[in-house]
Amino acid sequence: MSVPSAPFPTVFGRGLVPELVAIANRPTLVVTMADLWSRFERDLAGLEPIVHLVDTLERDELERQLADLPTVATVIGLGGGQALDVAKFVAWRRRLPLFQVPTAMTVNAAFGQRAGLRVDGVVRYQGWAVPEAVYVDYEVIRSAPAALNRAGVGDILCYHTAHRDWQLADELGRTEPRWPYDAELVAAARERLDAVLAALDEIHDVTDVGIRALMLAHRWGGAAFHDAGWNPRHIEGVEHFVFYNLEHRTGRHFIHGQPVGLGIVAGSMLQEHEPERMLGSLVRAGVDLRPEAMGVTWGDVAEALLSLPEFVASAGLWFTIADVRRPDTALVERLRDAIDEAYAGWPPPEGVR
Numbered sequence: 001m002s003v004p005s006a007p008f009p010t011v012f013g014r015g016l017v018p019e020l021v022a023i024a025n026r027p028t029l030v031v032t033m034a035d036l037w038s039r040f041e042r043d044l045a046g047l048e049p050i051v052h053l054v055d056t057l058e059r060d061e062l063e064r065q066l067a068d069l070p071t072v073a074t075v076i077g078l079g080g081g082q083a084l085d086v087a088k089f090v091a092w093r094r095r096l097p098l099f100q101v102p103t104a105m106t107v108n109a110a111f112g113q114r115a116g117l118r119v120d121g122v123v124r125y126q127g128w129a130v131p132e133a134v135y136v137d138y139e140v141i142r143s144a145p146a147a148l149n150r151a152g153v154g155d156i157l158c159y160h161t162a163h164r165d166w167q168l169a170d171e172l173g174r175t176e177p178r179w180p181y182d183a184e185l186v187a188a189a190r191e192r193l194d195a196v197l198a199a200l201d202e203i204h205d206v207t208d209v210g211i212r213a214l215m216l217a218h219r220w221g222g223a224a225f226h227d228a229g230w231n232p233r234h235i236e237g238v239e240h241f242v243f244y245n246l247e248h249r250t251g252r253h254f255i256h257g258q259p260v261g262l263g264i265v266a267g268s269m270l271q272e273h274e275p276e277r278m279l280g281s282l283v284r285a286g287v288d289l290r291p292e293a294m295g296v297t298w299g300d301v302a303e304a305l306l307s308l309p310e311f312v313a314s315a316g317l318w319f320t321i322a323d324v325r326r327p328d329t330a331l332v333e334r335l336r337d338a339i340d341e342a343y344a345g346w347p348p349p350e351g352v353r
């Protein structure tokens with residue numbers, strides 16, 4: 001299967017936000033977050049923009065807000081995942097040119113065609129918006145909390161567990177008819193995974209090199225689901241299922257890469273597939289996998305792991321190691337020991353967000 005190149009033109013540099021004044025047609029809509037706008041207000045003052053501060057991702061509520069929105073000619077998304085997703089939603093519904101400015105490397109929202117909305121509280125990826133350009137400003141990214149930037153590696157390192165799951169399904173004749181094993185897709189994802197593994201120290205320090213490495217991996221990963229014909233097999237596996245169940249059981253809001261990272265370590269332990277290497281890589285990038293750092297307990301993590309097969313079945317998710325080897329208390333103990341040891345030298349978790 002061929003893999004289309006990502007259509008998201010991505011520009012790296014400095015001082016990129018003020019340049020939008022010379023680009024955007026007016027009236028211009030800026031979609032951003034309340035805590036971010038004060039930082040960029042002066043840069044975009046020349047546009048006299050209409051500003052939408054995101055307060056919901058619910059589709060129905062967004063439709064109501066859209067109906068009240070005046071006519072605009074350009075949409076600028078400025079923020080992390082949520083602002084970029086709502087910017088996509090408006091650009092899609094109003095058929096407008098879109099410019100995206102990610103302010104952190106936490107997730108790949110700038111590079112996905114669909115917007116991660118909520119329908120009755122459940123995540124639904126809807127719509128279609130490919131921006132004119134994604135502007136990755138080194139200084140803007142560096143001004144985000146380091147923990148947010150570093151957690152972005154989770155959505156690339158997860159290819160490690162995803163690939164083993166898909167290989168396992170293939171070996172056991174359990175691949176879904178829609179998604180037969182595809183070595184080309186796996187090799188393409190592996191290339192991005194290796195690039196990020198080679199840049200962990202730079203990503204930890206949020207250097208220009210680290211920002212380029214992780215954001216280019218995100219560019220590929222964000223578009224990969226669509227580009228493979230809505231096939232998630234090469235980019236997502238059991239590690240995300242652990243996160244989904246943890247979210248389902250606790251109702252907490254997470255920094256994506258933390259619970260996914262914990263899922264990578266637990267999943268690769270189940271798979272007996274280099275768990276030490278993956279844990280070492282996540283620690284090296286500076287991702288805190290301790291449950292307390294995510295606002296949950298080891299009890300929550302244990303429950304999410306022990307009930308994983310039932311959750312996967314009820315959610316209709318695809319075949320992974322969890323269908324072959326049931327997570328048990330021995331796995332939870334092994335995970336806890338490994339995490340305790342790996343983070344022994346770290347200060348106590350900064351606590352609950």
Ligand SMILES: [Zn+2]
Pocket residue numbers: 155240256260
């Ligand atoms: Zn993810």
